[in-house]
Amino acid sequence: MKRGLVVGLLVAVLVTAMGLSAAAQGMRVALLINGTLGDRSFFDSANAGIEMARRELGINARVIEMGDDPSRWEPTLADIAEGNWDVIIVGTWQMTEHLEKVARENPDKRFILFDSEVDYSQGGLDNVYSILYKQN
Numbered sequence: 001m002k003r004g005l006v007v008g009l010l011v012a013v014l015v016t017a018m019g020l021s022a023a024a025q026g027m028r029v030a031l032l033i034n035g036t037l038g039d040r041s042f043f044d045s046a047n048a049g050i051e052m053a054r055r056e057l058g059i060n061a062r063v064i065e066m067g068d069d070p071s072r073w074e075p076t077l078a079d080i081a082e083g084n085w086d087v088i089i090v091g092t093w094q095m096t097e098h099l100e101k102v103a104r105e106n107p108d109k110r111f112i113l114f115d116s117e118v119d120y121s122q123g124g125l126d127n128v129y130s131i132l133y134k135q136n
Contacts (some may be wrong), residue, residue: 025058030085034073034095036065046091046114074098081106092114116128 031050033043049062066076073095080088081102090099091114101110104124117130 026059027059027087028085029059029061029087029089030071030080030083031061031063031089032073032077032080032095033063033065034070034090034092035068038062042091042115046089050089070094074102077102077104086110087112089114098119098124099128 016118029050032047032093033046035043042043047063052065053059064080065070068126071076077088077090077095077098088109089112093116096116096118097132098115099111099113100122102107103118107124107127111128112131113128114131115133117132118125118128120128120130
């Protein structure tokens with residue numbers, strides 16, 4: 001559950017960093033799950049963090065379960081990036097390459113990647129915040 005709380009708290013930090021703490025209510029956040037909810041672990045924890053941010057910050061959030069078919073992940077991420085979202089959150093190493101591509105194509109969007117890290121040395125990824133967790 002701690003990882004989900006980290007996602008929720010990170011949304012709060014981004015809201016503050018963007019100078020929108022007074023206007024957090026109504027901030028539009030999308031969480032894309034490259035799998036499904038119900039794992040009682042990783043993805044459910046991220047969803048719990050979004051629910052916490054929804055309750056405590058008043059954000060507008062949408063959780064999208066993309067399923068287990070990797071061919072759906074990048075097109076879904078690209079579609080969401082074209083929408084009216086302030087922050088788009090994805091997780092796991094499996095989304096890293098997709099996010100690097102879509103984030104470069106949408107420099108005006110803010111992205112969060114949890115449990116992995118983009119290759120910032122490639123450039124063009126200043127709009128991505130990566131979160132890594134200690135395994136111990």
